[in-house]
Amino acid sequence: MARWRIEFDENYRSSPVSFWVHRHQDNDIWAEATRFEPPLPQAIVSKGYPRLIIDAFGTKLEFSSIEEVEHCRQVLSQKNLPTSRKLASLRQSSLGPNSHWLSRLPADLKPWRKREKLLPLLDAGLDALKVFYERS
Amino acid sequence: MKRSIILLLLSLLLALNLSMNQAGEPEASIGTAEMMPDRSIVVMLRTQSADGMVGETRLVYPVGSIGYEELINHLDGIEPSQSRPVPLWPETTAFPDEP
Numbered sequence: 735m736a737r738w739r740i741e742f743d744e745n746y747r748s749s750p751v752s753f754w755v756h757r758h759q760d761n762d763i764w765a766e767a768t769r770f771e772p773p774l775p776q777a778i779v780s781k782g783y784p785r786l787i788i789d790a791f792g793t794k795l796e797f798s799s800i801e802e803v804e805h806c807r808q809v810l811s812q813k814n815l816p817t818s819r820k821l822a823s824l825r826q827s828s829l830g831p832n833s834h835w836l837s838r839l840p841a842d843l844k845p846w847r848k849r850e851k852l853l854p855l856l857d858a859g860l861d862a863l864k865v866f867y868e869r870s
Numbered sequence: 871m872k873r874s875i876i877l878l879l880l881s882l883l884l885a886l887n888l889s890m891n892q893a894g895e896p897e898a899s900i901g902t903a904e905m906m907p908d909r910s911i912v913v914m915l916r917t918q919s920a921d922g923m924v925g926e927t928r929l930v931y932p933v934g935s936i937g938y939e940e941l942i943n944h945l946d947g948i949e950p951s952q953s954r955p956v957p958l959w960p961e962t963t964a965f966p967d968e969p
Contacts (some may be wrong), residue, residue, distance in 0.1 A: 735922060736924065737925070738923075738926070739923050739927070739928065740928070742929065779936070780935050854921075854923065855923065858919070858925055
């Protein structure tokens with residue numbers, strides 16, 4: 735069954751996509767940086783940091799910010815997927831394409847017929863995330 | 871002043887289209903609430919679209935948090951280790967806009 739879920743964490747938790755979306759600005763090590771572009775998400779008052787979890791045909795995809803979902807959606811909605819090498823080079827970091835989230839995405843999710851079923855799930859989860867931020 | 875977290879949840883459900891039963895009417899319950907031994911309340915809200923897509927949101931209300939008392943009243947009371955369905959809020963049939 736197609737399913738998305740939002741959970742809240744007391745502390746910020748990065749996802750496999752975070753590094754590729756939120757560029758660190760003030761430290762060579764991502765996990766030790768304090769400034770990011772776009773900025774890391776803020777906590778929602780009294781609830782914490784929301785995480786979107788998508789059950790994509792048995793594979794769990796996690797996102798820690800709106801920007802991450804939007805980025806993945808933008809990539810996955812291209813009928814001809816870009817290569818991990820190309821996406822990794824755009825990030826201009828020391829990490830190679832094998833570390834990129836698209837490279838780690840299970841192969842059976844990459845055919846267009848699967849991705850076109852995944853996109854509505856991403857959209858629904860993204861809408862829910864946005865509502866939490868807009869109404870808080 | 872921040873809006874009640876409960877109104878936020880209702881907004882969420884409305885944004886995602888309220889769960890519908892097979893007759894196309896809104897479900898009477900929008901999820902379940904369980905009170906933990908420390909009296910915090912764990913709410914699991916669930917919505918399902920017409921094409922079967924399921925969305926869930928898990929929220930924890932510690933004692934004294936925003937919306938905690940309102941939630942207990944809405945559940946018509948709840949005690950530790952009890953679990954209850956979360957009924958629709960009456961106003962969701964004509965959902966209020968931002969105050």
